[in-house]
Amino acid sequence: MTNKLIHSEYKEPPEGAVSGIIFSINGPIVKTEGNSGFLMHEMVYVGNEKLIGEVIGLTSQASIIEVYEETGGIKPGELVTGSGSPVSVTLAPGILNNIFDGIERPLSEIAKKDNAYISRGVNVESLDTKKLWDTHITVKKGDRLYHGSVIAHVQETPAILHKVMIPPDKEGTVSEVVNDGKYTINDTLVKIILNDGSTENLSMTQHWPIRIPRPVLKRFPASVPLITGQRILDTLFPLAKGGTAAVPGGFGTGKTMTQHQIAKWSDADIIIYIGCGERGNEMTQVLEEFSELTDPKTGNPLMDRTSLIANTSNMPVAAREASLYSGLTLAEYYRDMGYDVAIMADSTSRWAEALREISGRLEEMPAEEGFPAYLASRLSSFYERAGMVQNLNGTEGSVSIIGAVSPQGGDFSEPVTQNTKRFVRCFWGLDKNLAYARHFPAIQWLTSYSEYLNELAPWYTEMVDKKFVDYRNQLVYLLGREASLMEIVKLIGADVLPDDQKLVLEISKVIRIGFLQQNAFHKDDTCVPMSKQFKMMDIILYLYQKAKSLIHMGMPMSILKEDGIWDKVISIKYDIPNDKPDMFDEYKKDVDRFYESVIEKNA
Template sequence: MLSCFTGKIYGINGPIIYLAGNHGFKMGEMVLVGNMKLVGEVIGLTKDKTTIQVYEETTGLRPGDEVIGTGSAVSVTLAPGIIGNIFDGIERPLKEVAKHFGAFISRGISVDSLDTQKLWDVHITVKPGDMLYGGSIIAEVPETTSIMHKSMVPPNVCGVVTDVAEDGKYTINDTIVTIKDKDGNIKELTLTQRWPIRVPRPVDKRFSSDRPLITGQRIIDTLFPIAKGGTAAIPGGFGTGKTMTQHQFAKWSDADIIVYIGCGERGNEMTEVLEDFSKLVDPKTGNPLLDRTTLIANTSNMPVAAREASIYTGITLAEYYRDMGYHVAIMADSTSRWAEALRELSGRLEEMPAEEGFPAYLASKLSAFYERAGFMQNLNHTEGSVTIIGAVSPQGGDFSEPVTQNTKRFVRCFWALDKSLAYARHFPAIQWLTSYSEYLSDLAPWYITNVGEDFVECRNQILSLLTEESHLNEIVKLIGSDVLPDDQKLILEIARVIRLGFVQQNAYHPSDTYVPMEKQLKMMQVILYLYSRAKQLVDMNMPMSLLREEDIFEKIISIKYDVANDELDKFEDYKELIDTFYNRIMAKNA
């Protein structure tokens, strides 16, 4: 719906346009620019000038072209049809755009975000006389084979139900419930809501981070876990595996819904993501993975202003499904491209630059984005969460640049990808010496109760051995490994077992691509049992050269392939194998 306010373009600077004077527009209002009705947003107001950023290419605009206000903020449509869909940064459905306008998005395209003609099977969950508040669930719609869409009363609406439709097939714009508010006004509720992308959706309560997001990736679940409703950054240079790590998250994490935001990525990489996701099968349900995924594709050749908006579009869609009681994980790939869009827009606005040309408000923008994560009690008293995993692409792999450093301030989990590990074909290429998770102490009670009492202790021992290996390698580089005492040689050998047999994981192996928590614990227990038995031998002056003659270390490394996820009883056989190794060494030196 258009407002009565209009203005004329006075100046143009790339995606930024200026209007002379005050034309009655509001801050953050969506406007339509020029004859092609390009979508824009008011980002600056003074009595003498109105500043607008345009989400589409501004080539061809000229001073004097008309700008029309819409009276509302930049918003997204929330209704059945989001899951399984692919949108651009301002929620235009790319499949529909391609169907009507071809493979390339033309400017000024006006397409409904969601299909307004499709009939959905609707089950009404309220009856006349019920008192409804913001967030109350009024209908359930099987959106996909994996997701039941729960249509809700908009957060700012309440009233008594006066009329309901019968269960049946309806479009997203058909009235299904009618309510009367306290002033006697009649409001018709449909399956659709509109919500401004820059405003967080309201919640009732925020919970502490006491439940992990299980991913099946050992280095994450065991060494650097993330909580449901938590925040994490995956920084890494080109080719270190950011996208592949996020793919594993999307496929295996125990989130109910995945929102993947390709923000400013290369077109061929986004094509690969779209093709891969359409072929993947959800291992939990056997249904296509897209049945619980929505994709936002904003490639590097699209206008930078739309790139800046895509992050907010994605987080708003995630919050909507969180309000239904789902656990949602957002993959933002990458926040560096988003920050570069902020830098370009800031330059066009002639703002004072801060470090490396980024705007001074980079930190506040990042914090506002990550702060929208959390494990919440919703207005309808269901519980849901939004977990944000942001990829960072520092130029040249330099983690001291502003985006990485500011991101570290606002996330509690940092998975630093290392190019030397990636080039050595060690994946996931998460460097255990520079990564960290602040969630471990919060999650420890859950691990102790649900996995094993010694889980945290085993994890700490594993990480301690890897850290000790790093210190010893510094000595080895200077004087070689031959001069080390046997107890230190043993640490190097066990650390190799940990690196190859536990930390390294094969995404294409059926037993290794996903590992349940019970198996992760048993793998640690076997490795540490081998260390304790071997250390007893070394303490009795058995040389490491003698221990290496046995193939026990290689057998423990191969556990990840040889023991399937449903064969956990086999771990007892490996402990007997270690005891046999111990007895054989003792017999040799009797």
């Protein structure tokens, strides 16, 4: 594969480019006869309309090409022309506050040409090549530049400073630089002399193959959580920065809305939202909501640190398969600048279905439920690109991947969910019964888990409170006991339970409704800081210990339930603003008054 990289908009093929003649068309799969001289994973232009495709198979008799656009109307005998380069994305200022299709074509520019629908062979630049960016050069003549060195700063949005870097495969000595000023993404900013003595012009633009991970210097173990503001995630099942999580659930259980909440409120610097095979109205909702939201960290529009990739269910299925890799490459690019990036992939099941359809067109031997035998390896290659790393330029950044899974009928035993569980360390299983009961987030605490808890415990101890992990474990224990007791209740009723077990049911109700359930439309409850989450656990467990003492004194649970303290503790999430933690002291006094009043009444 040549070093020259070409991105997804059409360019005139290089002189002497190889070509082949189409002899077979099967949906998105096109074959050319004979040995055309193409390279594996090379980007090609298919037919008279120059549709974008990728070489996915080579034999001495034929080249197999996956076309990322609708192939209707193509006929045998038309030419396929090679580009000499792999399918790549353009990396430069202008990615944020933008929405692309699966192969990084901006939908706003396509809409100007083709209105509401993408026509075949549409030719648009991935990024605006005419816009002038206010550029500050950070190097001078004679400086030695290494892989990933920063050569300029551009204020891409009010929230994000774009760090223009030398490509990872280049290094040399600066021979010329321009002055600070306004430049386009293709203007030469710096000239360097490479190690072999040749000269290279550096602009703001890089191109990178979507299927090849960008190189890093070192990977770090998980040590810092991705704070989402969602109590059940941050407290019970935390995700580390640079970690991987799956959000499986049936239709209507809230996968997309859970990802929306994380995208809106997490402490990641940049969000890459990939709508892979989802309904068009859902992506429209994302666009409308994100454009109206204010970033709580900066006060700027949330879109200033967000990029959307939309490959909806009515778009070509082959481009759906490429969209995840396009989003990953954009995320790795900003990670290389030292940012923490979170990817929302919605949903990996639709991506797996695209793999299945293409595999069927290729007449490959199907595995379980018709999915290809390489489903597991493809999923692993996707999730393994997450991580907290030290970049080539010495900065530290992370890519966290949160992938939604849409098992048919909510069956978690199907292949995509089971294989995903092998490669993620955080599993947030959504439950339809919780969703239908209007309990959101509908994450089932009995089936969900996080393997990051032990690694993140030192952070919680130092940054929140030394009792945090112990309190969290107590909540999980009580919820587990409730589940066991409910099996007995279903058989013989709650009245026969001893009072200490009735107390477990009552305090678990407080935990479920007052702590785990969260209201996305309430100004304080939609996103909760870690300090308040801890204090909420503290007051719930304080109430439990006081009530437990009363039970041991012989007080019946029926008397304890007569007091309104239980509902008052449940309402803490609404009644105590996030910025007034001192109000919790008054609630502790209310619990003490409850304790004393029960003793007085029954003395």
